[in-house]
Each structure stands twice: as structure tokens, then as C-alpha cells.
Amino acid sequence: MSLIEWVELPDLGDERGSLVVIESNKNIPFDVKRLYYIFNTQSDIPRGFHAHKELHQIAFCLKGKCKMVMDSGMEKQEVWLENSNKGLRIPPLIWHEMHDFSDDCILLVVASDHYKESDYIRGYDEFLKEIHKPFIHPLSDVKTQKIGLNTRVWQYSVILAGAKIGDNCNICAHTLIENEVIVGNNVTVKSGVFIWDGITLQDNVFIGPCVTFTNDKKPRSKQYPENFPQTIVEKGASIGANATILPGINIGQNALIGAGAVVTKDVPANAIVVGNPAIIKGYVE
Ligand code: T46
DSSP, X not given: OOOOOEEEOOBOOBTTBOOBOOOBTTTBSSOOOEEEEEOSOOTTOOEEEEEESSOOEEEEEEESOEEEEEEOXXXXXXXXXXXXXXXXXXXXXXXXXXXXXXXXXXXXXXXXXXXXXXXXXXXXXXXXXXXXXXXXXXTSEEOOSOBOTTOEEOTTOEEOTTOEEOTTXXXXXXXXXXXXXXXXXXXXXXXXXXXXTTEEEOTTOEEOTTOEEOOOSSOBTTBOXXXXXXXXXXXXXXXXXXXXXXTTOEEOTTOEEOTTOXXXXXXXXXXXXXXXXXXXXXXXX
């Protein structure tokens, strides 16, 4: 993906010279609340080294040139600013650095907001944390603080305070995760899944839509087992839509549970199980 996006302004000049116009919300795609310009720079003294949280900016090099490094945290691109009517967009959450200023460089920057030091992210580690922080949809109710980087939690999901969720997971809309639950990294939980106390999903597990977990062998209203049986879905296993997993089951690494299966006993690693009660139909290669 290109991090370099230009805003080109027409030169309305004639034989008398050039004339370029900057207009908020017309040729500049935001409300311009501030302008600043940078000059008298030195070629061996770089500037920038920060990202903004919300600020949008466009930088025009009115005279001379300088190099801009743009860094999304995933990739880095460099570009020369050397054209007075071709501005480089500096969107929020892009780490940027200015290098190799020519002696005559004059840089004009238009900005979408007034100066606020609180909008700056001036440490690179802090920047990486910010761009990889989990996405929690505002319509979800997430109480746990233990949610890993790059994890996404969607609408109408409820996650209780004791749950631990790893990195890079996708917890789809309409899910519930109780307290004594551990979810590893790279786990997908599709919609309509409730993960009760005592259930562990290890790394790379896939839970299909409306899979039903259980954690009480003899359920009676208002009577609770002393300890919930532990159900473990081991690394890389996948459970198809609408399967039912009875309490205290171990599903081995990379196992595949067919859609609608009712799993009543442990499933060995790599096994493919289907039906009610689920039986082994083969093994994944
Ligand atoms: C950016 C790049 C491209 C203010 O008080 N008001 C202002 O509007 C600005 C822009 C700066 N300042 C103060 C803050 C610092 O004490 O001026 C001092 C120098 O700013 P800074 O070190 O951030 O300058 P640069 O060249 O590293 O970065 C500037 C902009 O600050 C920044 O928003 O994106 O140019």
C-alpha cells in the first residue's frame, strides 16, 4: 500500500509569475485551522520523528527540497518534497521524519487543527503500541484489560473481567466470553458463540458460527459444580458451525470438527470427526 498521497494544486499563474490557492474543504480535503512553515533548516539535522493521533496535514515544499520518510509501522517509504504546488498528505498515525533539507528549503504545512502537544506521539515504541492496540467496537461490553495487540472485538460481544484474550484474534459480533476463559493468539470466534468458564482455546483455533460449548455435566437451575470441567481446544483445531462440545472435552491439535457434530469424548490430534455422537472419519494430512 502506498503511503505517499499527493494533493496537487493548479498553478493559476501567467507571465507575471505563479499563483497557487489553498482553500479549506475545496482543494484541501479538511478544514484548515493552522498553517506553519519551516525554514533556515540544516541538511544534517532531521526533524519530525513523531506521528499524530488525529491531525491531518499536507506539506508543500515552497522552495528547495527535503526528504520525507513515511512509516506506517508495517512499512516505510521515502519521498522527496520539491514541488510548490504538490503537497504530501500526512495522515494521522503515520510516523514521519524530514531529512536532507536543502539550504534554501521552505516547507509550508497546512493542518486540520490547532497545535496540541497531546496529539503528538513522540516515541516510536508508543507509536507501535498505538497502531497495534486492540480494536474494541463501541457497541461491545469488554471488561477485561487482558486483550492482546491487533485483536478485534465486534458489536454486542460481552467479555467478562477475568478473561484473557491473546494477540491478533477476531471475536465476532454477538459472542460472550466468561471469566475463566483463556484464548490464545490468532483465534477466530464467529458469531453466536458463548465461551463459558473453564474453556481454553489455544493459538490458531477457529470456532465456527453458533458452536455450542457446555461446562456442566448435570445442569440444574441454581446448582453450580464446585469446579467447572476444563475444555481445551488445542492449537490449530477448527470447529464447524453449530457443533456442540460436551463438558470437559479435549480437542487435539489441528483436529477438525464437522458442522453440527455432537462431541461427547476427547478428539485426538488431527482427527476429523462428524455426526451425533461424533465419530472419527479420518485424519488431516
Ligand atoms: C509535523 C512536522 C511535519 C508550536 O508551538 N506550534 C505549532 O503549531 C508547531 C507546529 C510547533 N510548535 C512548537 C512545538 C515545539 O516546541 O514548536 C516546536 C518545534 O516543533 P516540532 O519539534 O514538533 O517540529 P518538527 O519540525 O519536528 O515537526 C513539525 C510539526 O510540529 C509536526 O506537527 O508533523 O513538522
